[in-house]
Amino acid sequence: MNMKNATNMRSVTSSRPGMSSHLPSVKPSARIATKNSATFLDTIMKPLTSMNRIPDLKKGIASFYDESSGLWENMWGEHMHHGYYPKGGAPKSNLQAQIDMIDESLAWAGITEATKASGGLSREMVDVGCGIGGSSRYISKKFNCTTTGITLSPKQAARGNEITAAVGMADVASFQVADALDQPFADNSFDLVWSMESGEHMPDKKKFVSELSRVCMPGGRVLVVTWCHRVLKEGESLSETEASLLERINEAYYLPKWCSVADYEKLFSEAGLVDIKTANWSEEVAPFWKAVIDSALTGEGIQGLFKAGWTTIKGALVMPLMAQGFSMGLIKFNLITGRQP
Numbered sequence: 001m002n003m004k005n006a007t008n009m010r011s012v013t014s015s016r017p018g019m020s021s022h023l024p025s026v027k028p029s030a031r032i033a034t035k036n037s038a039t040f041l042d043t044i045m046k047p048l049t050s051m052n053r054i055p056d057l058k059k060g061i062a063s064f065y066d067e068s069s070g071l072w073e074n075m076w077g078e079h080m081h082h083g084y085y086p087k088g089g090a091p092k093s094n095l096q097a098q099i100d101m102i103d104e105s106l107a108w109a110g111i112t113e114a115t116k117a118s119g120g121l122s123r124e125m126v127d128v129g130c131g132i133g134g135s136s137r138y139i140s141k142k143f144n145c146t147t148t149g150i151t152l153s154p155k156q157a158a159r160g161n162e163i164t165a166a167v168g169m170a171d172v173a174s175f176q177v178a179d180a181l182d183q184p185f186a187d188n189s190f191d192l193v194w195s196m197e198s199g200e201h202m203p204d205k206k207k208f209v210s211e212l213s214r215v216c217m218p219g220g221r222v223l224v225v226t227w228c229h230r231v232l233k234e235g236e237s238l239s240e241t242e243a244s245l246l247e248r249i250n251e252a253y254y255l256p257k258w259c260s261v262a263d264y265e266k267l268f269s270e271a272g273l274v275d276i277k278t279a280n281w282s283e284e285v286a287p288f289w290k291a292v293i294d295s296a297l298t299g300e301g302i303q304g305l306f307k308a309g310w311t312t313i314k315g316a317l318v319m320p321l322m323a324q325g326f327s328m329g330l331i332k333f334n335l336i337t338g339r340q341p
Contacts (some may be wrong), residue, residue: 045321049251049314056178057150059203060254065153066271068312069132075295078134078163081197081200081225082285082333094291101225101285102138102196108224108279109337111192115201126150126190126215129198133160133173139194140173148185181207183215191220199226199264203256206267213217213271222273223337229258230330242330245321252318261334273338282326282333289323 052062071082076094083097083102092100106112127136130149140147143215151157160175178184180195181204193216202208212222229238229246238246246258261278268276295301305313325331 005293017312029110031330045164045248046251048317050208051314052310053251054254057201057203057254059257062152062154062317064254064311065151066141066155067309068315069153069156069159070145071308071312073132073159074304075301076292078132078137079135082288083280083291085287086284094288097288098134099138102135103142105196105223105225105335106142106278108138108335109220109221111223113143124190125192125194126185126269128183128193128195128212129201130156130160130175130227132156133164133175135196136160136175136195137164137167137169139192140169143192145172145192147173148190149173149175150180150183151175152179170216174196183211185215187214190216191217193220193222195222195224195226196238197225197227199224200228200253200255200258205259205263206270209264209267209271213268213273213338213340216273218340220340221337222268223341224264225333226264228261228264228332228334230332231260231262240332242328245325245328245330249318249321249325252314261332261336263335264334268336268338271338272341274341276336276338277338279335280332281335282331285333286326289319293319293323 004216012310052129054063069080077098079098079102081098082101083094084101085092085097125136125139125143125145125147127133127139127149130136130151133149136147136149139145149157149160151160154177157175157177164170164173168335176184180198180202193212195212199208209222209224212224216222216312220222229242237243249255250258261280264275265278296319305316310313322331326333
């Protein structure tokens with residue numbers, strides 16, 4: 001695994017000049033300008049994001065990650081998710097920020113030790129949308145637990161198992177191709193059900209949460225970290241500009257319809273989970289997309305994009321739309337957790 005770029009990337013701090021972990025308050029006139037800007041970007045991007053798009057969502061997701069995961073690993077390492085940059089925090093590498101995201105998410109959810117499940121077994125974890133297994137391996141070592149990861153991407157599963165074997169963890173961590181909406185596990189299989197930035201790919205959010213709850217054993221905890229759209233007031237819909245912006249992102253990243261954290265909270269309750277809580281960490285991840293865009297614009301990044309192919313290039317092209325969505329207050333970075341009674 002090529003970790004040199006991930007470990008050597010320049011440090012990021014939320015207090016550095018020109019970058020704040022807090023999304024700025026936007027005056028009405030500035031908000032109009034921001035939305036006009038988003039509309040302009042959206043109009044330019046639409047012909048590109050819809051080009052050569054695979055109609056079947058699952059096949060599209062698999063193809064996207066088959067094509068792009070190698071470049072991400074080369075540029076950022078094994079963790080395929082946002083970093084955690086608290087306001088006023090000390091400068092740190094992006095790799096450390098990604099590791100901190102795992103630790104801070106676990107601590108926020110109250111998962112602070114390797115508790116014992118029923119029957120005296122060590123903690124067992126499922127990583128739903130596992131990428132190449134970065135979170136799984138890290139949590140396995142942290143909690144001395146076994147972990148199983150699932151992904152739609154054959155290349156991700158193969159690479160995850162390859163890395164795991166290389167670091168001597170094949171006896172405690174494994175990865176396979178499987179559908180998060182139809183998981184190949186028995187009821188009550190895991191006492192930690194982990195989903196780091198995969199929920200946004202799920203076309204049926206109710207079925208997704210239902211499966212997470214089903215495979216979680218009594219006393220276990222479900223933790224979902226995901227992108228959402230802003231919470232809507234009763235009877236409110238997203239504006240035309242907001243909906244169009246998300247649609248361009250959906251086309252590039254193979255995402256279905258978005259939902260809000262309030263929608264997730266309701267689904268968790270309907271699935272029978274208790275002690276439910278949510279959080280909005282949009283400010284804590286604010287520096288992330290600029291760092292990703294900066295890395296894509298390096299010589300190595302540009303060369304890697306063209307080598308990876310058009311699907312990956314489209315993903316890079318909509319990065320500014322993701323950043324725009326965060327700055328507009330449209331896109332939120334949310335955490336949702338609940339316990340299986």
